[in-house]
Amino acid sequence: MDPKAMYKLSYGLFVLTTKFFDKDNGCIINTAIQAASEPNQISICVNKANLTHDMVMQSREFTVSIISQDATFDLFKRFGFQSGKDADKFEGFSDKVKRGANGIYYVTEGTNAYISVKVEKTEDLGSHTMFVGTITDMEVLSDSPSATYAYYFDNIKPKPEAVGKTPEGETIWRCRICGYEYVGEELPEDFICPVCKHPAEDFEKVVK
Template identity: 65%
Template sequence: MNTKAMYRLSYGLFVCTVKNGKKTNGCIINTAIQVASSPNRISIAVNKANYTHDMLKETGRCNVSVISTEAEFELFKHFGFQSGRDVDKFDESFNAKDYRIAENDIPYITKGTNAYFSLEVKESVDLGSHTLFICEPVMMEVLSDAASCTYEYYQKNIKPKPQPVGKTATGKTVWRCTICGYEWEGEELPDDFICPICKHPKADFEKIIR
């Protein structure tokens, strides 16, 4: 069985944002699709390793911003290369001009996106590594005419090309995802590690000594 067939499936890229009390957070997801039209339903799958998952599970509300081809790599780094458990993704490091607050009091991203949806969870399904949330869209708006960013477009046009690396004086061990370029620092990558950006497993990471 050639598991690389999975790479042939088409994906979009989105920022899923949530709010629980005073805490606001968000992460990159690659599955958000309309699954029914009457009633209108959108499904999103969120990795359980993401803090956004736990907040959404508790509150049942989120916004999904559709990333466009005008997005810059910094957007992916900000929402995908760090955890909301460790940082405030909506502090002063994220420009207030790049997002707005929707009617549900949750931010949605305006820079590098072309639409957003405010969603309310109607049911959820445990899928193991992810939870599938079946949601009702209660608000939606078009933000720009730019084309939606596919996973393939991100790979070819937004993600920085890998740079040659080797041993340096620091001697740090880094595991780099060969799919999206995400890097994790540590001696041993856990066997059950899932890339927070592209959701690929440990088998798709390469070990680098810096």
């Protein structure tokens, strides 16, 4: 069995947003798909370690803004490389969001559409919860093509220098999923990426 087969899967990229009482939050996900057409349903899978996960569990409503090829790395840094547990991700971002009919922010820059969903079902999948729901609202925002995960890696994410060692001579391990770099001779077997929450097997030793 070759685990690299998993890397052949293709994904879109999305800003998943929600609101619970006064708190707005959101994170980057690659797991939104149309799950059925009659009734029209969307599913998303969100890591239980994410604040957005707990908030969707409570609010039972979310919006996915579909990321387009116009997006810059700043959008990914803001929503994918920090947690709403430590930061207000909407601070200084008010000109790039609007509230939809459900009261939840959708992102208007670097996106081409948004879809708002009311959660009907949840499924505990271990590390992640799958949320399935019906669409309550949706709009097209631009004609720019949607960004795939491959497009993000090739064109949006800054290329890390392909060096195997830090200037101090330590080994670097890089997460194949989000690019996070761990410095150390051996990567602990139970290591979990602090950014995208993927396990040690998704890390590769960076070689010159």
